[in-house]
Amino acid sequence: MYFSAARTRQYVDELVQLLSKSPELLDDVDVFIIPDHITLTSVVAQLKRTKILTGAQDAFYEDSGAYTGEVSPQVLAEVGCRIIELGHAERRRIFGETDEDAAKKAAAAARNGMIPLVCIGERTQGQVTIAVEECRSQVEAVMAAVPDDTEVILAYEPVWAIGAKEPAGAEYVVNVVRDIRTLDCVQRRKGITRILYGGSAGPGLFEKLKGGLDGLFLGRFGHDPAQFYKTLQEIASA
Template sequence: MKPLIVANWKMNPVTMKKAEELFNSVKHGVKDIENAETVICPPFIYLPLLKGLILGAQDCYWEEKGAYTGEVSVAMLKEMGCKYVIIGHSERRKIFNETNENVNKKLKAVLETGLIPIMCIGETEGEREMDKTEEVLEKEIKQGLNGVDVSKIIIAYEPIWAIGTGNPCDIEEAQRMKEIIQKMVSKDIRILYGGSVKANNAEGYLKQAGFNGLLVGGASLDAKEFVEIVNNS
């Protein structure tokens, strides 16, 4: 199976013009690359504008419709052409107080609608220093995946202390964490790595640590850098 390279644009770019320029640059850059599956997860409002690459969403709500001001349902995302949905990103958990219970509801909604969820898990620097990494991951996995068919999901391991810091997880340590997650869930589960992924370390996470793909944040906003990451996969 091809590695899955997912671009999480977060709340960027600021204008539609820049979003289209970035998307088109990436689309042109990866058009001849057949060794990886490239997915772009832009802000919701840009989804209808972007054609020619696989699309994903950065979040969703578990109800199909109703009086939920500001929310977007999975059915709406499917209508806009999304194939993947990121669930439980650490920024959602920290800034918007998203709980494991919320993550579980969203996972089930995504699966029921026929899309593919990418569930994010990871520990903070403080939790790692207190040797609680495995405890944190186990809790996020058990509660997040309660009643969920794990064969249909993807997990993204994103050590929170590595996200946007320029301080990526050591390749050997990342591999160890991947193996721990496999023991907790299934040896066949697809696992992505995220956290300060760059063109110069992407290959190590895929070919040395054995991850099934990458969740790329800041580097995905630089078309040249992101295309190089895809190419190195």
């Protein structure tokens, strides 16, 4: 809820213009934008002639019914949404969402042909083994709920690093993600499982993480189109 509708339109226009200078970037890197629900359809229209995917920040776990105020994943798919972000730390903290909620929503995204992007992460800074154990239940719940061949994106966001001045240490992040990849529920899957890093992520970071991460999940450091574009260039070159 940082952008107005006008700012969202301006932001997408500026980013598309920047990417038009280097269209080959979108051949090597998957790029997505996740606006608020109100501007989602206009963003889909703005990105119609590009390879950039549009995502939603949340969705309900039922496709239809008496659920006033909720957003149907079926309708999101119908209007062109390709990704659904689920289980963000703010949703868990403010609205009390659980691993079970995230799993049910991931299943809803998958059955409607969209990619579930599930946020995972430990609450307090500590040892790698402790972080992995806290993430384990979050990952296992989702993987048990979606078909084995579903593409899943995990956004590893240490809760203590969200909004911090600096991201979590690169070695720490790479080690946590390495161990998450070895979880049985991830190893035995037939579908693609990609893991991104979020939590004060921005330009200059991916070079340090490229040995263990598949990409970045930008928050406030992605609010400037020029910085977003710079980060995409870094990822493409890495």
